[in-house]
Amino acid sequence: MMRSVSLIEATNLTKVFRRADKGPGLRGSLRHLVERRFVEHVAVDHIQLSIDAGEAVAYVGPNGAGKSTTVKMLTGILVPTEGDIYVAGRVPHRERIENARNIGVVFGQRTQLWWDLPVRDSLELLRDMHGMTQSRFDKSLERLDAVLGLSDLLSVMARKLSLGQRMRADLAAALIHEPSIVYLDEPTIGLDISVKDRVRAFARHLVAEGTTVLLTTHDLDDIEDICRRIIIIDDGRLAYDGDLESVKNTYARDCSMHFQLAAGAPVASVSARLPEATVTLGDNERELIVTFDRFALSTGSVLNAVLPDGEVLDVSISEPAIEDVVRKVYAGELRLGHSNGEAAT
């Protein structure tokens, strides 16, 4: 059935897993043999998703929030317990093979390379699986090589690769067939800074080329680098869906300035001059921290409020980051409103 509203469209998407409920120790295991008890765990709970072609969306949530389960349903690996999914008009788990031709998937914690074969052989096997002609394959490999630097990896057995090399090779394996939709599930997990940068540059490159990217990650630097839209899920439920910049403007307004002063910090007098801000002492009595709403106060006015009270040796400013919002959501401090496409205010 063709039904294309958005490229990726999920309504009431739900996955319930049944888990054995075993007591502790051998006794619990034995008891389970005669009296089988199970608990139901709702991993994904009535999620609505709508992603247009060419969008780059960050799918964020704490461990166990249901991110990977969602991706596995969107890719056709898992069958939803409830709800509908259409990816490019197809139901992924029913038309798994057809869907697989369209998509590229990277699971950061798993490799899709053949362990005992050189990387090139894995890529050639994928060429045959996707029915690519040799010339299209060569062109695609050349393109990937330019961004990922593959030439020195191609002849190496997958099991001999370092984690960073493996991730580069895995990205190539996931994208060799030039899919129009790419799911990146924790693509930077465990990688060092330089490889992370490379992976992010590659993801930006994909987005720039018009590929639709859904990125799940724990590393919030990934998000700001790559995506404009963010979807936060928590405990299987949608906590936020909207523009990255607006969520920052709405929920990450607090900016803080750290002052190193020559003498003891005048908390009371600065506080009196800046009633809208929170003024506290830092690690020592000569350090002053002013936390303020960046839309209510400017850094200049904060600076002016501190200068009359002492000699400033050093100033640093912490800009708000999406990380702060997400941390608050994870910690349960913030319940974001449901909104589609724009931030709740």
Place this chain on the structure above:
Amino acid sequence: MTGQSLDARAAGRQFRAPFRAYRSMARMALRSLVAYPVSFVFNLLASAFGALAMLYLWRAVLRNGGSAIGFDWAHMKAYLLITFITGSLVSGYTDYQMAFRIRQGDVATDLVRPVDYQRARFAETCGFAVYEAGTAIAVAACAAIAFGGVPVPPLRAWGLFLLSALLVLPLRFGVVYASGLVTFWTQNYVGVQAARIALVTFLSGAFVPLGLLPEWLRLTADVLPFAGMASTPALVYVGHLTGRAAFTAVAAQAAWSVALWVLARAFWQRASRQLTVHGG
């Protein structure tokens, strides 16, 4: 009309592309075995010793020109060596690998590839089988020479024998694949595999000719696909199955091959719904 012919063209293209995919998968499976020759040789030694024990046993039993259930020593040798070769096919790589990947959750990456899961596993099985058959035939040939040669069937029997031997592959695959799928429920495969090997070895006649079993067991093995997994080609080779009986037996092998394929596919439909892949 135009839409229909476009569809037909697309279907044709989809059919051709996968064939290349499965052929490549078979080749890769073969190469991955070649990558670990030592472990393969050990596996082969283990089963070769089992076959040797049976050869010594039967040589003692059939000494001085004796015979049992229609086998003299020469034909028993041939029977045991043929069942050794067919028993080496689909020995356990396919299900072991499946079980490992299902348990670890790596099956997720198998499912994002544009190939049919069952056909892909069968393609790999064929790749493994080339290696398994090659080495088993070499070992059996050495054993045949060491034990003073084996009778060779008349040329006209070879066609049916080879067909019957070839059908061992889909038959054994059906059972091995279905038992591998059990991992979706059990998450552990060691017991399932041990039971599967014991059952198949016993009921296929790879251990002792089925004629030696009680009538009801022999019948069970004959009616179920087990006899076709070792006994049938061996009996065709030694000339105990000829004419109409041989054709019927080979036809039963073919019918069971198809039936097991279809049953396994239905089983997969249910098994894949059991899949839970947590994290990553």
